[in-house]
Amino acid sequence: MSLLCLSGADVARVTSTLSPSALQTLMAHVFSVLSTGETSASYTPPRITIPTQNHTALFMPARIAQARSESLRGTSIKVVCIPTSPTDVRGLPASTLVLDEETGAVKAILNASNLTALRNAAGSLLSVNLLGPPAPANIVAFGAGAQIEAHLDLHLRAFPSIQTCTIVNRAVNERVSKLADLLHARFPAVKISRIAHDASAPNPDPSLKDALLAANLIICATSSTVPLFPSSWVSDGTHVVLIGSYKHTMHEVDGALIRRALPSDPTKQSALLVDSRSACLAEAGELISAGIEGSQVVEIGELVSFDADGELIFDAARPPPPAETRGTTGPVTIFKSVGVGLQDVAIACAVVQKAEELGLGTHVDWA
Incomplete structure (x- = not known):
């Protein structure tokens, strides 16, 4: 199998093809899942915080298990690093891993630096x-x-x-x-x-x-x-x-x-x-x-x-x-809004699916 790697430029090209209507509909399905109250429909464990030398690393796993749309279902983990120095203005490095639902292996990794802002x-x-x-x-x-x-x-x-x-x-x-x-x-x-x-x-x-x-x-x-x-x-x-x-x-x-x-x-x-x-x-x-x-x-x-x-x-x-x-x-x-992990699952899975349709990204042999 191969791993799909999507750079920031790849992600930007994909998101530029998503209309405002499509994006808000995607989030509407996410919020609908969140408000159903069904514990088996989604999973958003507490985020894990780990201090590193220059950052505070946040690990945020989430899963949408049940949704109206098959394409909305998925499992991901977003990793965001927040600089500990107030003089560090390089932005927040962020990456999201998306799992293959059949094999359980990592299906894709994408630069998520701008995806949080887009889903919000x-x-x-x-x-x-x-x-x-x-x-x-x-x-x-x-x-x-x-x-x-x-x-x-x-x-x-x-x-x-x-x-x-x-x-x-x-x-x-x-x-x-x-x-x-x-x-x-x-x-x-x-x-x-x-x-x-x-x-x-x-x-x-x-x-x-x-x-x-x-x-x-x-x-x-x-x-x-x-x-x-x-x-x-x-x-x-x-x-x-x-x-x-x-x-x-x-x-x-x-x-x-x-x-x-x-x-x-x-x-x-x-x-x-x-x-x-x-x-x-x-x-x-x-x-x-x-x-x-x-x-x-x-x-x-x-x-x-x-x-x-x-x-x-x-x-x-x-x-x-x-x-x-x-x-x-x-x-x-x-x-x-304070943001919820299910939004990260939905936007990441949507970007990966669209990137595959457009033939964007780099495939790395993962065998």
């Missing part, structure tokens, strides 16, 4: 299509790393209605400029703006408040320990995506904004959406500090539905976004 972006896009505005016009993103690049690229492809895109970072540095130039080249019709903003510093740029008030969609992917902006800067009906926090000490938004996603009538469905109820309530600093309980959140997998062909069904009767005279104390919709 696909989940966020799904949340917008489930609860957010049907045709967002203005988007604001906090951060300038791989997560924000993947999110902005996917959402700008999915929503041609977007007219303005504002990138907010602690400093308008070379990374921000490169991202802005990249997006401008890909989406010349969209006005790309950049704002420097340190959430812990006084006197923020007044243009940030204006951009947030006009936003239909806000995406946060930072490690901030203080809220990036006050709830009063977010207009009613805005959809907010929170990707960054995964510790009790991390807070990308304040508790007031979190509570605006809760219904005033407890019999109504909450607009506080999560990828995993248990994981988010254990790890997401914003939800923990706001005192959010399990009954107050909805797993995204509980909202998805499919037709006989496994395609997503969306509510065609979703109301349009509020008028331009929106307030800043009314309801918003929020999606909080």
